[in-house]
Amino acid sequence: MDVIHQSEEKSESVTLNIPEEIIHYDILTRVPVKSLLRFKSVCKYWYTLINSSTFINIHQKYCVESRSQDYSSEFFIVSNEYGSNTCELTYIDAHNFTSVRNFKIEDANNRNYFNIVGSCNGFICLKLTNYYSGFKLCNPLTKEFRNIIDHPRYNNGTRLKDTDYLQRYGFGYDFVRRDYKIVVVTCYRKYSYSPLFGRGVVQVYSTRTNSWKKTDEFSPNLFLMGNGLAINNMLHWNVVLGEKDDSNKHDILTFDLHTEKLGRISYSIKLKNELALGLMVGLMVSNGRLCTITKHLTKDGRIGFWTMNKYGVSESWMKLYEFEGGEVCCFDLVNVIYGSRMNFEEVLVTKHVKVDELVWYNLKDKSIRRLGIRRSRTYYADEWACIGSLAPLPSNC
Structure with missing residues (x-):
């Protein structure tokens, strides 16, 4: 005793x-x-x-x-109904998938849906998809949000219609200037509804100055797929080139958040050859590295995961693993995957043919492990991984 x-x-x-x-x-x-x-x-x-x-x-x-060494500590599902002015952010703890909290954002001017532009340092950037609508910057854990003015939509002094162009977005942090930036890449169509594009223009919003500016232009014949992914102080978009050689049509367009200049990162010859047989699905970050997903246009719909071992070096792309994706819609893999689990034995999937909910999909025996978290049955839903942060939003915006 x-x-x-x-x-x-x-x-x-x-x-x-x-x-x-x-x-x-x-x-x-x-x-x-x-x-x-x-x-x-x-x-x-x-x-x-x-x-x-x-x-x-x-x-x-x-x-x-810690995020660069492990999968993210949380991610969010954004969902809203068409015609509603309310967006709901569902917070999920990715370590145990038990803690779920909802955060609603309302906007009287929004009658379409909200799209996730990206996440950075615990902040999420949302785009209101109404014509001439703006952006919202929010910290979903502290439930703080701010409205961001929309970017100018003019071409040679003429106000644009939404059928005259295609736009993609990006959100990231300039570590040198300590400035959060929203990037809009506009590809102008040669005429309304045209599948062919002329020149492209880049506009950047700075939270430090609370203003937009035009920063760069690029040549035509580029089609950007999805919104930009932030890593290494750069934004990245998958692009399809207008060249005739199909084996070389895929590339990565980059935007340096500090110098505000465009650049390119190429895929390896082996990866380009595989892309010629299927589809490029999207970019992601895993263990602090730039990764991409491919899907074969075959009966089993094989899905491949590739990683760039040395950033910026095209021949450093390496296939980590692949699996038969017949039961998994590859477009419904979590938007930014911070890894699968147990040495790539499982991958997180947001939709499976058997259940419309979040599941762990076992790559070896094709079994699923249900998490009990259903996607909202709404018109639109989007998933994005994000770290948690206590930081307040920039005060200037």
Whole structure:
């Protein structure tokens, strides 16, 4: 009995002797955002500490670093009905898939749907798809959001119709200027409804200046697929080139968030040859590396996962694994996958032929493990992985 009592006293003394600085900056900074939001009510000091810029920056740095080594700690499903002015963000903890919280955003001017442009450092950028509507920047965990003015839509002094162009978007962070930026890439059609495109223009919104500017132009015959993916201070879009050689028609268009200049990253010859036999599905990030997904136009619909081992080096693309995708719609793989689990034995799928809900799909035996999280049966739903953050939105926007 005395031994137990002495042990308890020793344990208590060890706890009391831990320096506050270690508790505050080495322990609390590793706690998930949803827990820290509750801890703010413990005492006034913790409220002030957790709201301080120093603590927020340390916590965010840890989240970003741990994210590059593991799959994301959370992701969100954005869903809304056509004609509704309400968007619902569903938060899901990706480690246990049990914590689900909803966050609603309303906009009286929106009568279509919201589209996720991208996520960065815990912020999500949404595009209101009504004509001449703008953007919304939000931190879904702190439930803070801001409206962003829409970009100018003029071509040589003439106001554009939505049938005159095709637009793709991107959202990222300029680490040099410490500036969050929204990028709009506009491909002008040669005439209304034309499948052929003329020149392209890039416009950038800066949260530091709260303004838009035109930054770059590019040659025609580029078709951008999907919104841009942010990694290495760059945005990336899959593009289809207008050249006749089908084996070389796929490429990656990049945009440097600091210099605000366009560039290109090529696929390896082996990957381009595979693309000639099927479809390019999309880009993603896994373990801090740029990855892409391919799908064969065959009966089994094989889906391949490729990673770029050395950023910017075209011949460093390597196929990690592939599986028969007959039961999985490859377009419904989680938009930004921070990995599969157990050395690529499972991959997270948002829709399966058997169930319309989130499932882990086993690549070896083709079995599914249901998570009990259904997609909202609405007109539109979009998924995106994101780290949690305590950071407030930029004050200028």
